[in-house]
Amino acid sequence: MKNWFKKTAPYLMFGTAWVLILAAFLLGERVPKQLSLVLFTLGGVLLGFGAVGIALSRIRMSPEQLKEYERGERDERNVSIREKAAMSSWYWTLYMLWAAFMVIQIFVGSLWGVAVSVLIVLHCVFYMVNIHRWNKKL
DSSP states (O other): OHHHHHHHHHHHHHHHHHHHHHHHHHHGGGSOHHHHHHHHHHHHHHHHHHHHHHHHHTOOOOHHHHHHHHHHHHOHHHHHHHHHHHHHHHHHHHHHHHHHHHHHHHHOOTTHHHHHHHHHHHHHHHHHHHHHHHHHHO
16 A cells, blocks of 8 residues: 555646636636635645656665665765755855745845745755765865
8 A cells, every 4th residue: 555655656647727717717707816825835835846756756776775775865975965064055055045035024025925935946956066065175
């Protein structure tokens, strides 16, 4: 039962996402704006999780590759690189996030959701750049 759910859950998420997005489009002006935003948001989240789950389920690895991957995940050097990158990313983005949230609190613009999303993406980009930087140093 558990294995069946793991295999079908990404497809269910993907399908549900499209149903929610289609419902938000079809309902349009007949529902409050907040409900429409909730439908689009849930649809987008489920679409992302479903698509990633489907893509990951398609990846096939040999037992040797799987052992090497697991060993690499637990390797002290790789763990150290991820920790240093995460710490550095936090310090780089801490002030940027603080300033953006203060601006949003003061001015409460209509693009606050876009601003928060962009900042989260930038936080992830800083994390990846710092992983690469620390990987070169170690």
